[in-house]
Amino acid sequence: MVFVAGCSSVKTVHKHTAETSGANIDYRVITYIHGDSDYLFHDESSRPVQADENALQKVQNSAQKAKNGEYFIFHQQEKKKTLWLFPRRNSKLYHYKNGELVNQISYRSKPASESFFQTETKLFHDITNQQSLELNRTVFLYYGHEIPLYSGKSYHSTRPEVNVNTASFAGGIREFLSGDDRFDLVALSTCNNGSPAMIHHLQDVSDVVLASPQNLHLSHLDTESISLLETDPDVSTMKLADSIAENTFDRLTETIHTAVTISVFDMEKMKSEIDDLYRQTEEFVDRENPNLNRENIDCSKLPFFDSKQIDGVLTYFQPAMFGRNAGDSKHSGLGCKEL
């Protein structure tokens, strides 16, 4: 079924008419794939790949196998106009229930005043209609470039006015939730966001966070392990996150010669230490004024960092084959900006 919505910012291009609202939904996965930037990379055969398209394909494959789950996949894309005048609905929402595509919606974000995720959360709530489901698990996946610490301008190439930073990210995804709900898992397929700042801001949003404290190749996190929620619904969220991290690490380390670092953070266990660590990193940035465009280093290389193992961090680490840090043998699991 196709609905034409004229000048509306939303157009439904596919809607499944069968009754699906009563279907058994045991878990929900909300995915945001950022595409309004440069996401070109080359695979091991030197073939060009657009990382956002690649991620979309991977997540759609997972969604089609989710017989007991529901997927919302937002593929945000650059703002375009028809004949330089009429804004186009370039971004897409794919909504799957029990493995079936039930909604496909083209949309565009509204004017400059909109905050990060505002259009997407509104669409999400319009569809779910505040319907409360007894969900066993709620997962949020994010694919994109590094969410910057503070200076978030120009994150979207064609919407530079939208402020994107760790605080606006955490506040934005919080809007997908109702009341005091939390995500069970937030997985960030980005560079440098396994940082004290991001963990601090996500404390009230998620029980477990998966992120890379340093670089993560554009070929991104694997999502096959989410199928554990099908085969073993009682699997702990830590184990689920660990499985995603381990599979991704194994794949990346087969071909990637840069450092590969993926961490899983147990937010409850980190509660007593993360605020202190965040305060120290903030003071360090204020005092030393590091170049925030540079990639992270292991926080344990900074003078204020207590070298003892931080409770609640599980890290997969392979050092780079070349470069200054090629000889590193361990990683604290947290990434900080260096001087």
Add this chain to the structure above:
Amino acid sequence: MKFLKSVLSIAILFLTLQTGALAQNGNLSDIFKTHMNETVKEVKNSDNADDKREILDSSFNKMLKAVEKIENRATMSENELAQLKTFRDAIQEKSNQLNGLEGYKKVADVDLEDFSEYSQQDMEQADKTLTISITTVLLVIIILLLL
């Protein structure tokens, strides 16, 4: 090979001019990434270590010159300047490592292919991209410098 390169150059120039009125951010980043990809392919297709090293050295130098041109000709914000500096430092570091300068141990002959892939992967991380707006004319100069 020369003929193919010329055809490719004209095609890139044509496409660039077609999109000249649009934002140049993605184009600039893509141009460097495409250039590095060609370098990796050339390194892999070459049979001897001296040639591989020469290909890499020449590629890094071309990129450094292109960055210098952008620095000298474009009007950039503080943030764009910082981005460009980070990008230039990363290439300079690769060049130093290749040649065993600034305290680096020279990359061994046997590791040159891995090093070319490492350099490419480092450029293609899911990091911030190079979001610098430059004019079409400057973009064309950059393309020509990288040929």
